[in-house]
Amino acid sequence: MRKKLFVSKSVWKSWFVLLAAVIMLAGCSTGKGNEGNKSSQTEGSSTPSQTEKKTDTDEKVTLRWVFPGPGKQKDSEEVWAAFNEKLKEYLPNTTVSFEVYPVAEYADNWRLLAASGEAIDLAWMGYVQDVAAEINKGSYMALDDLLDSESPITKQLPDWLMNLAKFDGKQYGIPNFQNVADVRMGIRIPKEFVDKGYIDPAEAEQIFTQYGVNSKEAYDVIEQYLANLKEKDELRLGASTFSFNWAPGDRHGSLGAPFTLRGDFKDADSLRVVNIYDTPEMKLMYDTAADWFKKGYIRKDILSVQNPRTDEGKPDGYVYWIHNVSADQANFDSERYGFPIEVIPMEQEDYITRPIYNTMTGITRTSKHPERAMQLLELMHTKEGKELYNLLVWGLEGKHYKKVSDDRIETIGYAGQGTADANYGLWKWVMGNTANSYETQADPAGFNEMWQKLNEEAIKSPVLEFKPNSEPVKTEIAQVQAVVKEYSASLQSGALPDHEKQYADFVEKMKKAGSDKVVQEYQRQLEQFISTQK
Known part of the structure; x- marks a missing residue:
């Protein structure tokens, strides 16, 4: 914790006498010794100098950090040992003990840990928990006293982002910087069907953007496309039912499923809380799904398919599916799936609307070393710790990834984010600032710059800081x-x-x-x- 120091004049005089003695002793040092100290800091080195490092690291401490992810992997211990070795250059006398739980088990494990009163320093909090309830019962400490105007977090992360983790005006977490805009939806279609004239992209886009994703008009456009395919005996697996998730959606701010906000997010007074499942949009979605199933546009075995999404993007799979749209999405998807894809935008504007931020890291009330924990957070969330962050997320070069360029890699054994059976690979959006992350083969070129620009230009809800007390x-x-x-x-x-x-x-x-x-x-x-x- 940073504090201003106020000292009496008499004490200042004593300090000046001591300082003079120190300077005299320094003058007696050999030239060789001075050259040795100077050469230890190479010009342009990314390793922070001693003056840049924090000074309150004399005590040896071990920070305990718990978070969700793929679970412990084959090479976890090796990578974490390398991380702790590298950390010495930034935070002397600091070691981190990592505990990663499968995301489906994280909420239950956190409840057990919180109830036990065990000392934990850093803990992830997000969409699998009731974050507001955790804060209301005192699971996390307010960070305001640890974050002053000189903190690199305060200087480098945007105010609107930090405000997402404020509760009752106090900062309780550091949001993991990533794309938080409610990105526009787009429908994916094998390009061969566009070339055959089964759907007109320009006409479809005009209707989608005019009437909305969850409108009868939008469904009619898609249904005509499905009917054309069925007539030509080219329906394959038909419609991806997961696409129906995007139809009524909670694009306008989740309050914790199934409750959300509806209205004009440029006008706070128009906003209303709804149960998403008790809305006309959801009724229309269910009616459409039932109608399409009867007409044969949805696969007959749908109830027995464990994960229907796995057939999205397969040459013999679904004939359309819906997901986020980014710049150059068609080329990216075509390369990703291995055959030409047409992407038709379904919306025009981007919003940042979610009142409860989905992923952030906080310092728990049981932490015995909150100042050191904040220093580690600063490294994970700012450009000073970029090398450490990428080591923790992606592992060791040559063993867990191949370098393609300075900021782009190809992960080994998986694509996207680490899996339970991968040798190593954590989830970048859990561990810190994804603006510092390498791009991978799962990202379009320039992805980091793309989403940061999107965040900056998106319309921001006037109720971003609203967190209901559940x-x-x-x-x-x-x-x-x-x-x-x-x-x-x-x-x-x-x-x-x-x-x-x-x-x-x-x-x-x-x-x-x-x-x-x-x-x-x-x-x-x-x-x-x-x-x-x-």
Whole structure:
């Protein structure tokens, strides 16, 4: 923690006498010794000089860091040992003990760790948890006293990003900088079907952008395309049902599934809390899925397919699927999937709207070394620690990746992000500032510059700092989520013969579980928040 030091005049006089003695002793040093000290810092070296390093690292400490990812891998210990060795150049007398849990198990493991009261220094928090509830019960400490105007984090990360991790005006985490814009959606289609005239990209884009992704007009365009394919006996596996996730979506700010905001994100007063599953858009989506299943546009075995998304981007797979759109997306997807892909944008504007930021790292209330923990966070989130960050995320060059250029690599044994069976590879969006990450074969060229520009230009919600307190309705939220788990996937498949009744039962059970109470409580909190911003 940085503190200003105030000293009396008498003490200053004593210090000047001591300083003079030190200077005299330094003058007696041999020229050889001085040259040795000078040569230890090579010009242009990326290793920080002693004056740049933090000075309060005399005590030997081990920082404990817990986070989600692929789980412990074959070469984890080797890479972590290399990281700790390299860390000595930045933070002397500091070692990090890493604990990585599979993401599906992270929330349960965190609850056990938090309940035990064990000393933990750094912990990830994000979308698998109720972050606001964790902060309200004191699991994390406020970081404001550790973050002054001289912190590289304060200087290098944008204010709007840092504000995403503020609760009641206090900073409780360092957001992991990445693309946080609600990126525009785009429909992917094998280009051969465009060339055959089964869909007109310009006409489709005009209708998508005019009426919206989750409109009857948009579904009609896609259905005509599917009908053309069926007539020509080229339907393959038909429509990807995962694409229906994007239709009603929570593009306008998740409050913790299934609750979200709807309205004009340029006008705070227009925003309303809804249960996403109890909306006309969701009803339209389920009706469309059921209709398409009956017409044969959705594969008959859909209910037995464990992961339907695996057939997206296969030559004999789905004839369309929907996902994010970035610059040069068609060329990137064509290279990625190995055959020509046409990408048709479905939206025109980009927003940053999510009130609860999905991924950040905080210092826990049980930390015995918060100052040192903050110093490590500074390295993981700023350009000074770029080399350390990439070592931790990607592992050892030649063993876990091949260097293509200064900022681009090819990972070995996986693509995208590390898997449980990979020798090594953590998830870059968990560990720190992804602007410092190498680009990989899973990224289009210039990806880091692309998403940073997108973040900067995106329309930012006026309620980014709104984080609802779930405590008054935590029981209802848990009950509603259990109902969602029971119904949502089967309704989305379109394969239920009585989908109308199933949907009605779904909504009724959510209401009995307390969904309306959650909506009312969150709406009250939202209106209270908006009133304080005026």
